[in-house]
Amino acid sequence: NAGVTQTPKFQVLKTGQSMTLQCAQDMNHNSMYWYRQDPGMGLRLIYYSASEGTTDKGEVPNGYNVSRLNKREFSLRLESAAPSQTSVYFCASTPPTGGNLNEQFFGPGTRLTVL
Amino acid sequence: AQSVAQPEDQVNVAEGNPLTVKCTYSVSGNPYLFWYVQYPNRGLQFLLKYITGDNLVKGSYGFEAEFNKSQTSFHLKKPSALVSDSALYFCAVRDGMLTGGGNKLTFGTGTQLKVEL
Numbered sequence: 001n002a003g004v005t006q007t008p009k010f011q012v013l014k015t016g017q018s019m020t021l022q023c024a025q026d027m028n029h030n031s032m033y034w035y036r037q038d039p040g041m042g043l044r045l046i047y048y049s050a051s052e053g054t055t056d057k058g059e060v061p062n063g064y065n066v067s068r069l070n071k072r073e074f075s076l077r078l079e080s081a082a083p084s085q086t087s088v089y090f091c092a093s094t095p096p097t098g099g100n101l102n103e104q105f106f107g108p109g110t111r112l113t114v115l
Numbered sequence: 116a117q118s119v120a121q122p123e124d125q126v127n128v129a130e131g132n133p134l135t136v137k138c139t140y141s142v143s144g145n146p147y148l149f150w151y152v153q154y155p156n157r158g159l160q161f162l163l164k165y166i167t168g169d170n171l172v173k174g175s176y177g178f179e180a181e182f183n184k185s186q187t188s189f190h191l192k193k194p195s196a197l198v199s200d201s202a203l204y205f206c207a208v209r210d211g212m213l214t215g216g217g218n219k220l221t222f223g224t225g226t227q228l229k230v231e232l
Contacts, residue, residue, distance in 0.1 A: 031218055042224040094218040106158035
């Protein structure tokens with residue numbers, strides 16, 4: 001299993017540009033999440049998808065949209081990038097067995113810089 | 116609401132000495148608690164979790180954590196630190212009263228552990 005994969009690994013955008021961050025998992029997990037990591041602030045949840053076909057806002061959703069394309073894929077879109085969105089973005093997923101008590105599996109991250 | 120605090124931005128310890136990374140939490144119901152480790156330029160890796168049962172939880176790489184309900188704490192410990200343990204450590208919590216919504220966790224701000232020779 002490849003686990004949780006994210007593309008791209010690095011990206012530089014200009015203010016106002018748009019882009020989509022891709023995430024896929026091959027572990028048949030139900031729930032998927034998008035976080036951003038900023039120095040001194042830990043991980044903050046942007047959006048999550050409890051199951052295929054559903055998405056919900058997390059702690060910091062403004063400026064982002066998501067799509068749960070199928071059970072494997074969960075993408076994050078920045079419609080008009082702003083410098084405040086410079087961050088490291090992590091995708092994670094949770095296996096279905098054990099209900100809501102399982103740990104999350106994380107991808108390697110995408111480093112995004114908005115100039 | 117669920118929250119977690121890691122009061123130390125950095126912990127320094129000599130190799131071979133015991134280490135403790137502190138975590139306190141706040142939830143309405145029973146807490147589900149997790150520790151993750153992040154090495155430079157990598158994603159987070161799961162270390163251990165407390166759901167119920169024995170207050171002392173053992174995890175990967177020789178780490179353990181002690182759940183203390185009266186102090187609302189879940190400190191990460193290791194009897195003998197290694198230089199290779201140097202990394203960023205995150206505590207996370209889920210409120211047991213929450214239903215549905217996937218396994219949403221709230222993460223602490225992280226503690227940088229530095230183990231020196």
